[in-house]
Amino acid sequence: MKILVVDDSATMRRIIMKHLNDAGYTGTVEAENGLEAISRMEGVELVLTDWNMPVMDGMSLVKELRQNPAYSRVPIVMITSIGARKEVVEALKQGVNNYIVKPFTPSILIEKIKSVIEVTA
C-alpha cells in the first residue's frame, strides 16, 4: 500500500514511517509540506498529514485534494499536535477521515490507519 507521510519535521516523518514499516506498510513516500505532497500524489492510497506546516499547511492540502477529482476519494488522516475540538471538527468537515493527536503511541497510529482503510475500502 502506497502511503504518503506529510510533515515538516523529518524526525516525525522518520518515526511515523518506522511504525508503518514495523506494521507491514512498506510502500511509504514522504513530503515536507502540502505543496510537495501534491506533487507526490501519483498512486498514493492513503495520506497522513500534519496540520501546522510552512509553505502549505495540512488543511490547505486537504482542501486541494478534496477538490481534485483524481484524489478526492483518497483517505486522509490528520496527525497533529492540535487537539482542540474546533480544529478537529473543522478537519472532519473538510474531508479528513480520521484524526490523531500528537503525541501518539505506535498502537494508536496503526489502529487508526487500519480503521480508515477498513471503512474506506
Place this chain on the structure above:
Amino acid sequence: MDIRFVNPFVIAVSNTLTTMLGKTPQRLAPVIKKDNFAQGDISGIIGFAGKVVHGSVALSFPEATALKIYEMMVGEVQPKINTDIQDTVGELVNIVAGGAKTDFDREGLDFHISIPTVVVGKNHTIVHKGSSPVVVIPFQLESLPFSMEICLKMEASLSQPSRQARVVAAG
C-alpha cells in the same frame, strides 16, 4: 502572570515525553527568569496568540539531554547537535504547545500557535513575546536536566479560571 495557567504546559511536557519516550520527567520548583540567557545549548521556541491569551513557550536542552531524547525517540545515536536534533527540538515544542492549546480550548480559551524556531549555541538568548515575567520550570528526565520557559499574558477581565482549571491547578 497567573502561575495556574502554566499547568497546561507542564502537563503537556509530561504527557509528550511519557508517550514518546516511555519515561516521565520529574518537574522541579519553578523560578522567575532574571535574564534572557537560555539554560541549555539548544532551544525551541513557539509563540501563541489569541483574543484572551498570548505569549510564548520554549524548551531548552543541554546537548547531552537533546542527544539522548533523539536517541530514545528515533533509535539512532547522533554525536552532536545537528539538523536532526534541531528538527526534533522544534517538533517537541510544537507538540507541547499543541497539547497546552487543547487544554486551554476546554476552558474556552482559543489561540493560534506559530511555526517553531530553534536556536543553538552556548549562552544563546531566548526572546519571548510580550513583557510578562518569564517562568522557568526545570525538569529532570532520569538524570538529564532540561527546562521549559513560559511568558504568558491573559487579558485581566477574562483571566479567572473555571472550576476545572482550579482543580487542575490544585492537583
